[in-house]
Amino acid sequence: MPSEFALIDAIARRAAVRDDVVLGIGDDAAILDVPAGRRLVVAMDTLNTGVHFPDDTAPADIGWKALAVNLSDLAAMGAQPAWCTLSLSLPASDAGWIDGFLDGFLALAALHDVALVGGDTTRGPLSVCVTAHGFVAPDCALRRDAARVGDDVWITGALGDAAGALTQWHAGDERDPVLRARLERPTPRVAAGLALVGLANAAVDVSDGLLADLGHVCMASGVGAEIELDALPVSPALATAFDAARRRILQCTGGDDYELCFTAARRHREALTAIVGNGDVVMTRIGRIVPGNAVVAFDGDGNPWQPPRRGFDHFEG
Amino acid sequence: MPSEFALIDAIARRAAVRDDVVLGIGDDAAILDVPAGRRLVVAMDTLNTGVHFPDDTAPADIGWKALAVNLSDLAAMGAQPAWCTLSLSLPASDAGWIDGFLDGFLALAALHDVALVGGDTTRGPLSVCVTAHGFVAPDCALRRDAARVGDDVWITGALGDAAGALTQWHAGDERDPVLRARLERPTPRVAAGLALVGLANAAVDVSDGLLADLGHVCMASGVGAEIELDALPVSPALATAFDAARRRILQCTGGDDYELCFTAARRHREALTAIVGNGDVVMTRIGRIVPGNAVVAFDGDGNPWQPPRRGFDHFEG
Numbered sequence: 001m002p003s004e005f006a007l008i009d010a011i012a013r014r015a016a017v018r019d020d021v022v023l024g025i026g027d028d029a030a031i032l033d034v035p036a037g038r039r040l041v042v043a044m045d046t047l048n049t050g051v052h053f054p055d056d057t058a059p060a061d062i063g064w065k066a067l068a069v070n071l072s073d074l075a076a077m078g079a080q081p082a083w084c085t086l087s088l089s090l091p092a093s094d095a096g097w098i099d100g101f102l103d104g105f106l107a108l109a110a111l112h113d114v115a116l117v118g119g120d121t122t123r124g125p126l127s128v129c130v131t132a133h134g135f136v137a138p139d140c141a142l143r144r145d146a147a148r149v150g151d152d153v154w155i156t157g158a159l160g161d162a163a164g165a166l167t168q169w170h171a172g173d174e175r176d177p178v179l180r181a182r183l184e185r186p187t188p189r190v191a192a193g194l195a196l197v198g199l200a201n202a203a204v205d206v207s208d209g210l211l212a213d214l215g216h217v218c219m220a221s222g223v224g225a226e227i228e229l230d231a232l233p234v235s236p237a238l239a240t241a242f243d244a245a246r247r248r249i250l251q252c253t254g255g256d257d258y259e260l261c262f263t264a265a266r267r268h269r270e271a272l273t274a275i276v277g278n279g280d281v282v283m284t285r286i287g288r289i290v291p292g293n294a295v296v297a298f299d300g301d302g303n304p305w306q307p308p309r310r311g312f313d314h315f316e317g
Numbered sequence: 318m319p320s321e322f323a324l325i326d327a328i329a330r331r332a333a334v335r336d337d338v339v340l341g342i343g344d345d346a347a348i349l350d351v352p353a354g355r356r357l358v359v360a361m362d363t364l365n366t367g368v369h370f371p372d373d374t375a376p377a378d379i380g381w382k383a384l385a386v387n388l389s390d391l392a393a394m395g396a397q398p399a400w401c402t403l404s405l406s407l408p409a410s411d412a413g414w415i416d417g418f419l420d421g422f423l424a425l426a427a428l429h430d431v432a433l434v435g436g437d438t439t440r441g442p443l444s445v446c447v448t449a450h451g452f453v454a455p456d457c458a459l460r461r462d463a464a465r466v467g468d469d470v471w472i473t474g475a476l477g478d479a480a481g482a483l484t485q486w487h488a489g490d491e492r493d494p495v496l497r498a499r500l501e502r503p504t505p506r507v508a509a510g511l512a513l514v515g516l517a518n519a520a521v522d523v524s525d526g527l528l529a530d531l532g533h534v535c536m537a538s539g540v541g542a543e544i545e546l547d548a549l550p551v552s553p554a555l556a557t558a559f560d561a562a563r564r565r566i567l568q569c570t571g572g573d574d575y576e577l578c579f580t581a582a583r584r585h586r587e588a589l590t591a592i593v594g595n596g597d598v599v600m601t602r603i604g605r606i607v608p609g610n611a612v613v614a615f616d617g618d619g620n621p622w623q624p625p626r627r628g629f630d631h632f633e634g
Binding site: 005022023026027028029032033036040042044046048051052072073074076077083089117118119120122123124127129131132133134141143144145205220 | 322339340343344345346347348349350351353356357358359360361362363365366367368369389390391393394396400402403404406434435436437439440441442444446448449450451453458460461462520521522533537
């Protein structure tokens with residue numbers, strides 16, 4: 001069984017390099033150069049086994065997802081990712097498991113030119129904590145408190161897929177591979193977040209469920225929102241696996257899709273459509289920001305609709 | 318039972334502010350301003366219950382220690398602390414426990430003007446992950462790879478106290494309150510680390526044990542070290558609680574003291590003594606850097622001495 005130090009060596013050998021990493025893994029701390037004229041953006045999220053992923057999740061998928069949820073937070077700020085640190089708690093030191101974990105973690109890191117610069121490994125129940133660092137130009141970040149009455153509400157990609165996979169897992173049903181991939185290998189919308197700078201006002205990533213996360217934007221901005229349920233984007237896989245009523249609940253309250261929900265002035269509709277035309281992720285207009293403080297979803301008949309339970313709380317879910 | 322969002326609100330209300338925090342707790346990520354002409358220093362460490370602290374440790378002590386071990390890493394780089402993020406995994410949402418935890422965490426943060434700017438709370442076995450951020454001027458950091466043959470080896474404070482408390486805990490003995498405080502409320506040597514910039518060559522904080530941590534410095538620097546066992550500083554509490562033979566083992570191999578072990582050229586002896594005279598933490602000269610790659614400890618008769626077991630590995634300890 002390799003020691004903690006051997007593990008850290010093994011991780012260090014696989015970490016990518018960047019010119020702005022003055023000192024990476026192996027000292028008491030990393031030393032990093034933030035570019036002149038840029039602000040530092042920092043996100044931190046933990047995944048625990050049995051809570052954030054099924055116990056039988058492949059190590060590579062856990063590695064991917066642990067970084068993905070953090071890059072998603074940077075994306076929701078419109079930030080350019082740069083570095084991350086990783087704290088890995090494992091019941092036992094298992095070089096094979098860690099290699100698999102790094103396969104997923106570093107594959108996603110490479111896609112976004114993110115360097116792993118530090119962290120620790122320690123004994124404990126399986127838990128993965130990541131801190132991601134990125135950059136924004138001053139006053140260019142997409143904040144939750146910047147939605148304005150009259151804004152359109154938009155969403156990237158499709159909603160409800162990850163919750164669909166989770167539902168199948170909890171029910172013991174066979175898991176649809178497309179939905180399962182959306183749960184286990186979510187795509188952080190980094191390029192979309194960067195493209196939204198200067199166009200979007202507020203943004204949030206959908207980790208707790210559309211209505212809950214849009215509610216956070218509304219609360220921070222002092223506004224309300226109206227959502228058209230029939231406008232919510234749905235994947236073919238979700239449409240096949242769930243009937244309309246269950247699908248609606250998954251789309252509105254399911255967490256873990258890591259799509260970006262954002263608001264933008266009407267005058268940017270054309271520019272936002274052009275982003276979609278560029279071949280990047282689909283963006284769908286799903287509602288509008290209104291006065292008030294409530295998020296109200298309307299069905300095709302114009303009647304307000306409430307899900308049986310709102311959002312996903314990591315202390316309840 | 319408060320929800321995750323209520324908990325985050327409660328934490329946000331208690332967090333300190335700093336002018337360089339553009340956006341703190343409550344968005345997808347924090348936005349921070351690194352001062353011009355400074356490099357960013359980032360450390361990340363996790364504490365797990367039953368591994369890094371006894372299960373009956375007070376929440377306030379866990380909070381203190383979780384931040385202390387990270388500030389200690391910054392201190393070992395000679396960095397000025399600025400911000401931290403906190404990821405808290407708890408079996409259940411317990412507002413009283415979190416209040417106690419924050420009492421300790423924020424008390425230490427306030428001592429060093431550190432702002433808590435983000436993180437997450439989640440369900441899982443009790444685990445605390447902290448990322449600490451600080452600043453250094455370019456080329457001023459105290460790195461592990463900078464020890465030079467002929468350097469003196471120094472240590473701040475006293476050695477073995479935390480391991481003494483841990484030994485008493487494992488043995489079921491009554492725990493000496495002074496030793497216990499050293500284990501549960503370690504003092505990160507931030508002021509000492511800053512004072513060492515320009516004087517010390519290499520530095521490391523003693524978290525795994527003196528011989529192991531000095532070994533890391535030697536390996537990174539391509540040098541060896543000789544330690545005079547009789548020169549190792551000992552606290553009155555440790556001298557009372559353990560005989561000379563057991564004390565020696567604790568001083569050489571005990572982790573968790575979070576003292577700084579550093580090397581410095583002989584010409585800086587007077588300047589280093591002046592730092593001590595200023596009323597800051599005691600610094601003791603305990604050996605020297607030599608050619609080779611081994612750390613050898615000598616007893617009072619000049620005979621090399623080996624501890625029964627070297628260092629503390631979080632996967633074995």
